[in-house]
Amino acid sequence: MRVELLFWEGCPSYANAHAQLRASLIEAGLDPDEVILREIETEADAESHQFVGSPTIRIDGVDVQPPHGEPTGLTCRVYRRRDGRFSPTPDPADVRDALRAAAVSTAGDRS
Amino acid sequence: MPAIGDRAPAFSLTDTSGAPQQLDGAPATVVVFTCNHCPYALAWHPRILDVARDYSAAGVRVLAINPNDAERYPRDSPAQMRARVEQGEFEGVPYLRDESQQVARAYDAKTTPDVFVLDAGGVLRYRGAPDADYDDPSQNARWLRDALDAVLEGGTPDPAETVPVGCSIKWRP
Numbered sequence: 001m002r003v004e005l006l007f008w009e010g011c012p013s014y015a016n017a018h019a020q021l022r023a024s025l026i027e028a029g030l031d032p033d034e035v036i037l038r039e040i041e042t043e044a045d046a047e048s049h050q051f052v053g054s055p056t057i058r059i060d061g062v063d064v065q066p067p068h069g070e071p072t073g074l075t076c077r078v079y080r081r082r083d084g085r086f087s088p089t090p091d092p093a094d095v096r097d098a099l100r101a102a103a104v105s106t107a108g109d110r111s
Numbered sequence: 112m113p114a115i116g117d118r119a120p121a122f123s124l125t126d127t128s129g130a131p132q133q134l135d136g137a138p139a140t141v142v143v144f145t146c147n148h149c150p151y152a153l154a155w156h157p158r159i160l161d162v163a164r165d166y167s168a169a170g171v172r173v174l175a176i177n178p179n180d181a182e183r184y185p186r187d188s189p190a191q192m193r194a195r196v197e198q199g200e201f202e203g204v205p206y207l208r209d210e211s212q213q214v215a216r217a218y219d220a221k222t223t224p225d226v227f228v229l230d231a232g233g234v235l236r237y238r239g240a241p242d243a244d245y246d247d248p249s250q251n252a253r254w255l256r257d258a259l260d261a262v263l264e265g266g267t268p269d270p271a272e273t274v275p276v277g278c279s280i281k282w283r284p
Binding site for chain 1: 150278
């Protein structure tokens, strides 16, 4: 399973996102040190990585909360928690669900 | 840049209807630098509105100022600001545009949100975050409310200063 955290240094939320992601990986019985950190430094980087804001978490290339047409760029990303609140980080439940879905998909590929 | 106890910079900025807004000697005034695109500003926004509603009877005025460079961050454009106001997202709070960014610079605003509380004489009494955790609505803008309570009682807020937390202000290049 490939777990990526893409971030922009200009937004302070990536440290929290990283901690939450590590906790979700531990909870799922996965190695928290496997997170690939990728810093996005320029607008060109953002465009080439289809980065719509910091932080962005992708599990096997799939965004844990797929964006809906937001433009790429160096900005903080706005997430919606499941209770409707705005947040700088994704809902941990969305991260857990994405990890589970990826695990199921990986298991299916092996069977 | 004003320190706690200094007179805060005066300003005149227009709100989303084009009306000029200034400091007017209200018993207390909250100046909050905020914006449309920052998740921290959005997360704290309902709590700021609750403060505006809860303290309006005491004559407290809340002014929201968006200073961000809208060329690089189009979601902070005047049109997008107007749209939020028209959708009822700023009930009781004028939403002002700091196009030149001079007001944000004069206040030395760092982030969205960054909150300043002034007393009736326009003296800065509190500066910082609304409360200790953007992710915990039960915090209920406690630091801001405590500061307002102190100012309205003629006292000194404690803490008088906290570290503002949020997205950096998007200065023009």
